[in-house]
Amino acid sequence: MKTRLTELLGIKHPIVQGAMAWVSLPPLVAAVSNAGGLGILGSGYMSPEELQEAAREVRRLTDKPFGANIMPDNPLLEDLMDAIVGEKVPVVSYGRGNPKRIIERAKPAGLLAFPTMGAVSHAVKAERDSADAIIVQGTEAGGHCSYVSTMVLVPLVVDKVSIPVVAAGGFADARGLVAALSLGAEGISMGTRFIVTRESPVPDAIKQRIIRTSEEQTVVTDNLTGVRCRVLRNKLAEQFLDMAGKVSPEEIAKYGQGRFKRAFCDGDDENGTVAMGQVAGLIDDVPTCQELIERIVYGGEAILEQTRQKIMA
Numbered sequence: 001m002k003t004r005l006t007e008l009l010g011i012k013h014p015i016v017q018g019a020m021a022w023v024s025l026p027p028l029v030a031a032v033s034n035a036g037g038l039g040i041l042g043s044g045y046m047s048p049e050e051l052q053e054a055a056r057e058v059r060r061l062t063d064k065p066f067g068a069n070i071m072p073d074n075p076l077l078e079d080l081m082d083a084i085v086g087e088k089v090p091v092v093s094y095g096r097g098n099p100k101r102i103i104e105r106a107k108p109a110g111l112l113a114f115p116t117m118g119a120v121s122h123a124v125k126a127e128r129d130s131a132d133a134i135i136v137q138g139t140e141a142g143g144h145c146s147y148v149s150t151m152v153l154v155p156l157v158v159d160k161v162s163i164p165v166v167a168a169g170g171f172a173d174a175r176g177l178v179a180a181l182s183l184g185a186e187g188i189s190m191g192t193r194f195i196v197t198r199e200s201p202v203p204d205a206i207k208q209r210i211i212r213t214s215e216e217q218t219v220v221t222d223n224l225t226g227v228r229c230r231v232l233r234n235k236l237a238e239q240f241l242d243m244a245g246k247v248s249p250e251e252i253a254k255y256g257q258g259r260f261k262r263a264f265c266d267g268d269d270e271n272g273t274v275a276m277g278q279v280a281g282l283i284d285d286v287p288t289c290q291e292l293i294e295r296i297v298y299g300g301e302a303i304l305e306q307t308r309q310k311i312m313a
Contacts, residue, residue: 014187118146174299215281
């Protein structure tokens with residue numbers, strides 16, 4: 001299954017692993033890349049030295065392309081970019097903020113700029129900023145999410161840009177891949193689904209909680225990071241919802257510090273922040289990344305053939 005995305009990135013399958021802090025560590029990133037997708041380090045919280053070591057560890061585990069994710073407003077941006085350029089990480093992923101300094105360092109070094117956007121206007125600007133491809137993330141997605149559903153947002157963006165678009169938010173299986181291709185996307189990006197894989201470093205308690213979670217048991221709050229963030233509706237999320245209009249953003253930020261780590265490293269599914277999407281309702285097992293990617297791609301090919309036969313019947 002070749003698309004402009006697979007050709008651009010030099011990967012076998014049009015599947016990208018979303019960058020997730022405390023989750024997208026070298027073993028998961030390398031497993032996705034080895035399975036033919038694109039793994040991306042969730043390196044937003046890392047120091048330059050930690051990012052350098054993580055990139056080297058990925059290199060030890062795979063010879064396939066991978067990426068690293070950073071925030072444009074990170075005060076250590078220049079040093080982080082030094083690490084990315086120095087380690088020749090093929091793809092630089094980023095989100096909100098002005099990416100000018102990232103692009104100015106990435107492009108001369110031959111690195112691909114691969115942002116995540118949640119609005120049509122932002123996607124258009126990303127192309128003007130010289131992005132090579134765009135991940136378009138709808139409101140269904142876990143973590144920072146859009147106001148608009150993936151089903152509406154993706155074709156809107158596809159109609160406005162010429163670079164490859166990757167659909168994110170609500171994808172976990174072969175049906176989702178086919179749907180994304182039908183909307184004009186060149187591939188899909190998955191976060192929550194990759195959390196629940198064998199190579200994911202997340203404690204089994206969190207993986208099993210996601211499996212038990214329905215599509216109705218997440219909530220979006222800006223009381224966690226200052227912008228919209230979809231998380232598991234647990235004890236901590238209820239506390240954040242209660243804070244609305246009662247405490248300052250600075251107090252909220254201080255209260256939320258370390259909560260993602262508490263969930264994804266310590267396994268606390270009630271007092272930690274479990275960033276996850278509505279797609280949890282579709283997740284019911286813990287496959288390897290190889291098994292997951294192959295069944296999505298080959299299952300997608302089967303669906304396309306079945307659809308062709310239905311139309312011709």
